[in-house]
Amino acid sequence: MSHYQPNIQDMQFVLSNVLNAPDQLKSLQVFEDLDDDLVQQVLDEAGKFVGEVVAPLNRDGDEIGAQWQDGKVTMPPGFKSAYQMFWQAGWPALSADTADGGQGLPTALEIMLYEMLSAANHGWTMAPGLLHGAYECIKHYASPSLKETYLSKVGTGEWLATMCLTEPHAGSDLGLSRTKATPQTDGRYALNGTKIFISGGEHDLTDNIVHLVLARLPDAPPGPKGLSLFLVPKFYPNGDRSAVHCDRIEEKMGLHGSPTCVMRFDDAQAEIIGEPGKGLNAMFVMMNAARLHVAMQGIGLLDAAWQKADAYAKERRQMRAPAGKEVKAKSAAEADFIIEHPAIKRILDTQRAWVDGGRVLAYQTAIELDRIKHADKDTAAKSQRWCALVTPVMKAAFTHQAFHGGSDCLQVFGGHGYVREWGIEQIVRDARVAMIYEGTNEIQAIDLLVRKIIPDGGQSLYQLLDDLMTDSNTETAEATQLRTLTQQILRASQQNHSLGHQVADDFLRALALVLLQWAWQRIDAQLSPNTPNVKDRWHAPSKAFSQWVLPEFAMRCHIIQTQCQTA
Template sequence: MTGWTAPVRDTLFVLTEILGVPDQQALHGYDGLDATTLDALCEGMGRFCEDVIAPLNRVADAQGCTRHADGSVTTPQGFPEAYAMLVEAGWQTLTLPEQYGGQGMPHVLGTVFEEYMNSACPGFMMYPGILPGATSTVMAAGSEHLKDTYLPKMVSGEWLATMALTEAHAGTDLGLMRTRAEPRGNGTYAVTGEKIFISGGEHDLTANIVHLVLARLPDAPAGSRGISLFLVPKVLPDGERNTLACAGIEHKMGLNGSATCAMHFDGATGWLVGEANAGLGAMFIMMNAARLGVGVQGLANAEHAYQRAVSYATERMQGRAAGPRSDPDEAADSLLVHPDVRRMLMDARAFTEGFRALVLWTAMQIDRAHGGDAEADALVGFLTPVIKAYGTDRGFETAVAMQQVFGGHGYVKEWGIEQIVRDARIGMIYEGANGVQAMDLVNRKVLREGGKTARLFFDLVEKAAYEAPDGVRRPLRDSLEDARLTLAWFLAHAGEDPDNAGAGAYAFMQMIGVLATGWMWAKMARWAEGRDDDFARAKSITARHYAERALPETAVLRRRVEAGSENLMALPAEAFARS
């Protein structure tokens, strides 16, 4: 027993009833995605992840990865075999470009597979998870030579890839990086430097690894304007081993199955990707894809934790119901009779089902944006930092709450829930810490454009609120008003003191996450209205729970934004130290 099964029914409900995927035949890649085909695809993804990937999860955590004296790395038992099965099945090629061997299917289906893989074994998913973003980066900015040489094998899964950004002294501030690239005069560059926190920097799953590395050219401008992107393979086209190596594996809190490497590049041969000194823009193609993927990780961790907690709460007999008991002769009732246990489980259910709808809706907007829809593209940009930050915040919080359902048993390894908590924690940190995501939302996606896309998003929420049934309509409208007033406050006060934006950014990010998830619940509640089956009734009850207990959070978040920065910045730096 792995403690998790793919939530196929709920996925299909969102795809068919909320997004209407079978009705979008005119959208590129959606032709042929009728209800029968969607059912077969989701069932197939679910079975593969349940049967092949999920059994690796406990093994991955217990064994971790091993670096050997020669710099090679061994992944946990079963990883190479499972990866070979993944490549053979071709699931990782779903959304990759057809011209290089992919299936060219919509991003919305790739998002389904991401969730299932991350729930089944997030440590394993760290290896193939970067491929869609890496291929998109090379597709968008690489030369024809690089595309023809590397994309076919990356798309097939024969080769994997990494994103090599971080340096120990720089962290999020990429402008401080020191890795350098010296031109050799033959179209190649000698890349030298140290990178840390490189997921899958070395492993035994594929014979070659394509590293996408940020580095500085000689005489490059200072700061982020002087960063270029290079493709640096582990094995060169002539079969020779490149001069790069894994210097060590980080000993981490979680995700032990993922080889998080410190990488040493010693004059390694690389090729420029895109224009000189424009590497950050090219890398953001991969980073934005990764940020959405990390938000999906938050959902996946929450879903797995919820399933384990429900199973435990159903079987665990402890305490007695406060009201009438189903069997007064029993010594105890199940945990599900206790309102506080139900509070935690209902919060988790409301987040996972609502957020699943949000990430799939956003994935469909990515598909629309690829077809030239400018509004869809703007909405994806607006929601990307929210999905990453709010999704991982709530994903972790949900995992912790589900651990609480287990009581003391949740703190020991036997039940598996503590692993989910440890694995989930990194999502709030990597691919841009959540505070950075909040600042991106406020500064780049709100203030820079005067709130234009925020208002577009608010209009969508307003329409759904108008159509929502009683019990959801008023709470959603109240939250929307909180968001509109908060936007107006930012536009009025950020200019008078730039710290006002930073002081309120995190609360605003959380507010948009709460509102956006409530928006999805309004859509689902409207669908359920008037239906009388168990699935629809559960949707109605969960929608009302979210409206009553989650949407009111926006009022508190609004007050936090309006508090401004004056008091927050008043304490002198030296006063923070304990005397």
């Protein structure tokens, strides 16, 4: 089976036609020269690089994988040369400031690049996946001397970075972290402890690796407020190697091309980033950027699975498609292609509905991120509300769909999907981790409902729904019902304080469906008889969304209402 190829035309249609992104962004002075031609040029070149350089490495990345020996990690064949081409061509620096060696382009182009990369080769893409977040963290919180040494190196991707949070006893509860940071006479700190699940903690892709590490000072209080953030490189500016050791890499269900490392800090000399005890504040800049990138992994992987299933369904003959009346049985040579079978078409159109709607939401979120940076105060506040509510929905809903929808795409192959030859089973294995890392999907749901919506009495959600209604000139029955449902949760949670945790997953799914409904309203509004292949390419998934996806909303509402009544 051929490897993934980006469909730039579809992506450009969503960005430029559905969202009118160039005009949205040109209202920001920093992007006043942006136009469709520049966007097209960047996406075309990105698609060529991804399709010709990165995608062909996916199979070896899975089957050969990263190799550990005596503390050193060797990446799969071709990974290093591809990465050197990647950063030297300026791809990691698309949205970084020009003053830091970047190109100063919109965030939307960056996340579209990472959507393609994740679809083509998830394991390889893990290496640069944290660069943008590390760059933002260093830029906003590091001292001038640290910025001088590390900012442009990370911003351009010449050096890769890690996010060292998890410890053997402390996963989602970072407040349990025990890694110690002891002050030294020269103003630096000695780090001691072990971090696990560190993506790209050791490799041979770049000359240096910049580790951002959460640790606790000797006088720090217990819990998350006692954590500080530190920077320790693999190699210091004078060429000395730090006391950071990769003790092993994990044997995983998937993602074999990315080394998931156990990292030991043995009096590693580090410098603090930001203020003591404010490490999580700095780290969340990195984590929030990573969560949108993980959402793009979900969209990209689902698109890759759909591509394989769609291609297979168009060449596989089996039985005859139901015709509504009895017809003579066909020979094997006369049998219909399975894409003509309603059950197969339902699977393919449903996954297409998720991918296309997801792109609308993701690309709009990227536009909002740029508004937060560059727009006036009121516009930035509105964009911040969008990102705060939509980002956890994107991360949870689309990583869930990548795995479960990818499994549905595997079903199209029948038994052939379960063997390695066709490559679809790798996508399902690789996709599973995205539901776990950067905050599990359950944590995303709790963050949305318990930490954001309930504390402000639902006001931020109501304002978001108002914005959607203003944009589409109407409010759907589902959006209105979501308002009512939120009020029911607010009342019932006063009696049962655990209610929010119990129904958080269902609430997130309900909001995801309302957002997807808005996305498809935007897509449908731009379709015309002149839209290429409009019936099969766009009308079919639009219909599938209404028939097969949106009805889940009623189920989620019923679950939540039942829990509210028993509170």
